[in-house]
Amino acid sequence: MTQPLSKFQRFRHFAGQVRRLATPYFNSEEKWRARGLLAAIVALNLAAVYMLVLLNEWNRVFYDALQNKDAPVFWRELGRFTYLAFGFIVIAVYRFYLTQLLEMRWRAWMTVHYVNRWLANQAFYHLELARFTGHSDKTPDNPDQRIAEDMNLFTSYSVSLSMGLLNAVVTLLSFVGILWSLSGSFAFNFNGEEVVIPGFMVWMAVVYCVVGSVITHYIGRPLIGLNFRQQRAEADYRHHLVRVREYSESIALDRGEAVERGQLSSRFGVVLSNYLQLIKAQKRLTWFTVGFGQAAVVFPFIVAAPRFFSGAIQLGELMQIASAFGRVQDALSWFVDNYDRLASWRATTDRITSFEASFQALQASTQAQTVTTTHTEDALALDDLHLSLPGGTALLAVNGLQLHPGDTVLVKGPSGSGKSTLFRALAGIWPWSVSRLRAPADFDARVMFLPQRPYFPNGALRHALAYPATPERYSDAELQQALTDALLPHLANQLDTEDTWGQKLSGGEQQRLAMARAFLKKPRWLFVDEATSALDESTEATLYDRLKAMVLRENGALVSIAHRPTVAAFHHRQWTLEPNEAGGTSYRLVDAV
Numbered sequence: 078m079t080q081p082l083s084k085f086q087r088f089r090h091f092a093g094q095v096r097r098l099a100t101p102y103f104n105s106e107e108k109w110r111a112r113g114l115l116a117a118i119v120a121l122n123l124a125a126v127y128m129l130v131l132l133n134e135w136n137r138v139f140y141d142a143l144q145n146k147d148a149p150v151f152w153r154e155l156g157r158f159t160y161l162a163f164g165f166i167v168i169a170v171y172r173f174y175l176t177q178l179l180e181m182r183w184r185a186w187m188t189v190h191y192v193n194r195w196l197a198n199q200a201f202y203h204l205e206l207a208r209f210t211g212h213s214d215k216t217p218d219n220p221d222q223r224i225a226e227d228m229n230l231f232t233s234y235s236v237s238l239s240m241g242l243l244n245a246v247v248t249l250l251s252f253v254g255i256l257w258s259l260s261g262s263f264a265f266n267f268n269g270e271e272v273v274i275p276g277f278m279v280w281m282a283v284v285y286c287v288v289g290s291v292i293t294h295y296i297g298r299p300l301i302g303l304n305f306r307q308q309r310a311e312a313d314y315r316h317h318l319v320r321v322r323e324y325s326e327s328i329a330l331d332r333g334e335a336v337e338r339g340q341l342s343s344r345f346g347v348v349l350s351n352y353l354q355l356i357k358a359q360k361r362l363t364w365f366t367v368g369f370g371q372a373a374v375v376f377p378f379i380v381a382a383p384r385f386f387s388g389a390i391q392l393g394e395l396m397q398i399a400s401a402f403g404r405v406q407d408a409l410s411w412f413v414d415n416y417d418r419l420a421s422w423r424a425t426t427d428r429i430t431s432f433e434a435s436f437q438a439l440q441a442s443t444q445a446q447t448v449t450t451t452h453t454e455d456a457l458a459l460d461d462l463h464l465s466l467p468g469g470t471a472l473l474a475v476n477g478l479q480l481h482p483g484d485t486v487l488v489k490g491p492s493g494s495g496k497s498t499l500f501r502a503l504a505g506i507w508p509w510s511v512s513r514l515r516a517p518a519d520f521d522a523r524v525m526f527l528p529q530r531p532y533f534p535n536g537a538l539r540h541a542l543a544y545p546a547t548p549e550r551y552s553d554a555e556l557q558q559a560l561t562d563a564l565l566p567h568l569a570n571q572l573d574t575e576d577t578w579g580q581k582l583s584g585g586e587q588q589r590l591a592m593a594r595a596f597l598k599k600p601r602w603l604f605v606d607e608a609t610s611a612l613d614e615s616t617e618a619t620l621y622d623r624l625k626a627m628v629l630r631e632n633g634a635l636v637s638i639a640h641r642p643t644v645a646a647f648h649h650r651q652w653t654l655e656p657n658e659a660g661g662t663s664y665r666l667v668d669a670v
Contacts, residue, residue: 091423094430099235102186114179121172122240126247128165133255133400135161141393176236183232191224194436199506203439206508207467219312223432227308227425234422242411249408253279256401259394278402281380286409289369293413297362300420303355305427310351314344323580359417366413373410377402456481457602457634458515459666464498465509471663473499475512478652478668482601484634485625487645490654494664496638500526500604517601523633525600527608531591533578538571541578542593548572551597562623563593564616584611592620601633607640614643621647 103111135158142150195201204220257279321328321337328337377399385395412419462475473495480486488496501507503514504526533541539548542556557569565586582590588611595603603624609617625647628635636652637644645651654664 091426094426095235098231098426098429098433101190102183105186107182107186111179111182114175114182118172118175118179118236118240119243121168121175122244123247125165125168125172126244126251128161128168129248129404130251130255131161132158132165133252133397133404136400137393137397139393140396141391144392176240180232180236183236184229187228187232188224191228191432195220195224200436200439202506203508204435207439219309219316220432222308222312222315223428226312227428227432230421230425231429234418234425238415238418238422241415245408245411248404252401252404252408256282256398256405259390259398259401278377278380278398279405281376282402282405282409285373285376286406286413289365289410290412292365293362293369293416296365297358297416297420299358300355300362300417301423303351303358304421304424306351307348307355308424308428310344310348314341314348317341317344362417366416369410369413373403373406376406455517456515457517457520460513460515462499462502462512462514463510464495464502464507467509469509471657473654473664473666474657475499475666478666480602480634480636482632482634483629484636484650485628485648486634486636486650486652487648488636488638488652488654488666490664490666494654496654497606499666500606500638503604520602523601523631525595525598525603527591527595527603527605529588529607529610531587531594531608533582533587533590535575535577535579537573537575538568538578539573542572542590542597544594546598555597559593559597560590562596563589564620565589565593585613585616588612589616589620592624595624596627599627599631601628601631603628603633603635605635605637605639607638609639609641609644614641617641618643618647 102108103115105111135154138150139154139158141147142154195204201220257275259278317340321341328334378395381390381395381398381402384390385392390398407414457480459475459478459480462473463471464473466472488499490496498507502510502512504524532544534544537548539556542548542559543551548556553572556572560566560569568590578590579587588608591608605624609620612620621644625635635648637648639645650668652666652668654666657663657665
């Protein structure tokens with residue numbers, strides 16, 4: 078059984094998380110700009126503390142002039158205050174500006190870094206695949222939120238809190254000596270002997286803030302977990318709202334409004350329930366922190382009042398003591414004042430760390446994928462292909478099958494036997510496969526897969542048609558001809574029309590637009606997975622005939638998965654998935670010519 082970590086170990090673990098997330102940016106290609114901005118911000122924070130020291134000294138002289146009714150000194154110090162205030166304002170403005178600039182650049186770098194990692198090697202697909210194959214415990218929820226929101230919060234909190242801590246430490250070091258020299262000593266009798274405590278106000282500030290920090294921690298500790306769960310609940314709710322928009326037609330046809338209303342209400346209920354707990358926890362913390370801050374206003378006057386009334390110090394010194402005490406108390410109370418933000422920072426850091434860990438886990442889980450590809454003269458040979466389910470259960474075995482130019486092959490087999498998974502493996506995106514493939518040198522460059530549900534980016538139609546290539550590669554005449562070949566002539570004059578094509582077009586139109594991509598790109602090796610399921614038989618026959626003719630003109634091959642018997646007429650060979658002779662639930666693919 079794992080022993081729970083101590084508080085110090087948890088702090089070290091959290092500090093290590095922040096360091097591992099922050100270091101890459103400051104060692105990246107932008108390191109000199111990043112380090113320069115950070116150095117400038119540190120320098121401005123130190124300058125701001127220095128200005129506070131000068132203002133503290135100004136307090137003493139100004140209030141002494143008031144007490145002594147010394148008009149010349151009074152007016153002189155007002156003029157001096159103007160210069161000090163102007164300098165402080167300039168420092169504050171540029172400190173704010175450079176801090177925001179560093180946060181923006183850091184966020185931009187982290188966003189690009191994680192988007193690239195999320196999209197590299199189909200990680201985005203594999204992470205979602207894991208969520209639907211019983212491995213959701215290793216998969217981060219809502220990666221879109223972690224990239225869009227958590228990166229922003231992490232960089233913002235990291236810069237502001239670290240600079241705030243630096244400011245607090247420097248302020249403490251700058252003002253503790255002033256407070257020590259001004260506060261005098263405190264004497265009392267203990268067992269008949271006089272005990273003298275030098276720097277009494279300093280010790281009072283330390284005791285006051287240490288007690289406040291400990292109480293704040295115990296009151297506010299639940300905020301860390303509540304902030305983490307709140308971010309997840311908000312993301313889940315937004316995600317379901319997006320799904321309702323994406324599947325609006327299907328929901329409307331099924332009269333599913335009541336169900337979706339219930340689903341949304343349930344998810345929003347989780348948001349509200351956790352938020353209610355969050356604001357209750359914040360209320361308890363606010364009770365203490367506001368009271369703590371208000372008491373700190375009068376606390377130094379109460380402690381220093383006896384010396385003032387006895388004539389030991391003047392009004393200026395009393396105000397300087399109060400100012401210095403306030404600065405020391407503010408510095409020591411940094412933890413109290415920022416506990417809520419620290420809790421949010423901790424929750425955000427945990428979410429990004431788990432996102433980072435998911436990439437490591439994904440890499441470990443896909444190590445079983447071994448694909449050895451060698452080039453052949455002009456055929457695709459499946460010498461030894463073994464596909465498994467995520468848990469390791471064998472799914473499909475293929476051995477000794479070849480696909481030659483001019484072949485048209487129909488893949489048949491029961492649902493769930495691995496037909497689509499075979500296509501995924503050939504595309505190189507199925508992580509649980511071991512195979513030896515022999516493929517033509519141009520296979521990767523000239524292969525194309527048509528799924529049952531194609532994807533179209535929002536925007537101009539020419540972008541949706543040319544995807545994933547840029548539309549500049551093709552002339553308008555080529556784009557329009559592809560649409561005409563796919564029986565979409567009514568779209569030929571809408572190349573620059575921007576729309577959500579994945580929602581505007583019907584299912585059949587979407588499948589025809591995907592085929593228009595094939596007519597545009599003219600692949601040699603075409604794999605079609607139920608890509609005509611939404612078409613009527615007449616349209617399906619016309620398009621299959623054109624697809625077949627195109628592939629044969631390119632000296633290539635066509636492989637299809639389809640359940641309609643009419644599709645078989647366009648193929649002269651069949652690959653059939655049969656139960657494995659050894660029993661179990663696995664299948665083997667055989668050539669049924």
